[in-house]
Amino acid sequence: MNLARRQQERDDAVITLGGGAFVADPSGALWCARTSTLVVSDLHLEKGSAAARRGTLMPPYDTAHTLDALGGAIARFRPRRVISLGDSFHDDGALGRIAARDMTMLAELQRGRDWLWISGNHDEGLSGVLPGDHADAFVEDGMRFVHIPRAGQGGAEIAGHLHPCARIQTRAGSLRRRAFVFDGERLVMPAFGAYAGGLNARDPAILSLFARSFSVLALGRERVFAIPPGQCRPD
Numbered sequence: 574m575n576l577a578r579r580q581q582e583r584d585d586a587v588i589t590l591g592g593g594a595f596v597a598d599p600s601g602a603l604w605c606a607r608t609s610t611l612v613v614s615d616l617h618l619e620k621g622s623a624a625a626r627r628g629t630l631m632p633p634y635d636t637a638h639t640l641d642a643l644g645g646a647i648a649r650f651r652p653r654r655v656i657s658l659g660d661s662f663h664d665d666g667a668l669g670r671i672a673a674r675d676m677t678m679l680a681e682l683q684r685g686r687d688w689l690w691i692s693g694n695h696d697e698g699l700s701g702v703l704p705g706d707h708a709d710a711f712v713e714d715g716m717r718f719v720h721i722p723r724a725g726q727g728g729a730e731i732a733g734h735l736h737p738c739a740r741i742q743t744r745a746g747s748l749r750r751r752a753f754v755f756d757g758e759r760l761v762m763p764a765f766g767a768y769a770g771g772l773n774a775r776d777p778a779i780l781s782l783f784a785r786s787f788s789v790l791a792l793g794r795e796r797v798f799a800i801p802p803g804q805c806r807p808d
Contacts, residue, residue, distance in 0.1 A: 585790070585799050588753065590760055591716050591729025597753050597790045597797045601763040602646040603731070611650050612718070613643060614658035614733030617695070617766035618675075619667035624768075626670075635767040636675045643765065644682055653686055656711065658733040658762060659693025659720025668699065680704070693720040693734070722761055724782050729758050735779055736764035738771030739791045740806045747806070750791040750798075756783050763792060773808045 588595045588603075595612075596604040603612040621635040647655070662668070688705035700707045710719040715728055722732035739752040751763035754774050759782060764771060772779060774789055789805055790797040 586797050588755055588760060588788075588790070589757065590731070590755060591714075591758060593714070593716065593729075595760075598646055598649070599792050599795055599797055600642050600646045601751055601765045601792055602643075602650075603753070603760070603762060604650050604652070608713070609651075609653035610656060611646060611652035611654070612656045612658060612731060612762065613646070613765045614720075614762035615660045615693070615736055615764035615766055615769050616643070616657060617660055617663045617764065617769045619670050620663040620766065620768040622670040623663045623667070631768065636671060637678075638767040639765065640675060640678045640682065642767075644678070647682055654689065655683075655686060656689045656718055657691060658718060658731070659691045660695040660733065660766075661690055661693065662696040662699055663766075664695055665698030667696070668702065689718075691718060691720050722759060722782050724784075731760045731762065733762045733764070735761055735776075736769055736771040737761050737774045737779055737789075738763070739774045739789050739800050740808055741791065741800055741804060742806060749808075750793070752792065752800070753790040753797070754779055754783075754787055755790075756785060756787045759783065774802070774805050775807050 586597045588597055616639050618636045621631040621633045624631045690705055690707045692700045692709050717730045719732050721734045737752050737754045738749050740749045751771055754761045789800040791800050
């Protein structure tokens with residue numbers, strides 16, 4: 574790969590938000606070098622076991638897979654702090670179902686760094702239970718970190734909850750990829766969890782958050798891809 578292409582790939586991954594620079598990682602994490610902070614959203618740990626309790630059999634490996642991916646992102650960036658933007662667990666009973674080995678892995682990921690759990694609509698009852706700090710929202714340097722995005726809040730915001738995805742047409746057919754959706758003031762994070770699913774970036778719930786044009790970065794295996802919003806197809 575030539576140097577010009579590598580530089581383009583790096584440039585594509587940079588998101589300017591509220592005057593700050595962030596890097597969109599193909600894992601679905603967001604990196605802020607200035608504050609040494611890694612942001613993830615919607616881990617939905619133990620979604621598989623929750624589905625099994627309702628009679629839907631799913632492979633019980635989503636928590637391990639999600640924590641492996643999170644561990645990979647932490648190893649790459651070595652953050653001083655991790656912020657998890659809500660719905661980190663799929664429900665309030667998840668701690669009663671999670672395997673001991675997965676709790677041990679989570680503890681290892683937390684070791685030696687600050688960890689902030691933002692409360693989500695799925696895991697409100699776990700606020701204050703897990704090691705680390707807990708909050709409904711967090712504001713730093715004018716940037717608001719919250720689970721559910723709110724139009725008309727004013728100021729810059731990084732949120733989750735909606736699990737945006739982009740459907741694009743390629744020569745090989747139609748692809749659906751998790752995506753960052755953002756403008757200069759608001760960013761909606763892709764879901765990080767293995768079983769989290771997603772909402773099309775052209776869904777009214779997402780479009781209503783952006784009064785002007787917005788940008789889409791779709792997740793690839795090794796890089797993110799800038800997708801013009803007009804090329805994002807409905808499901």
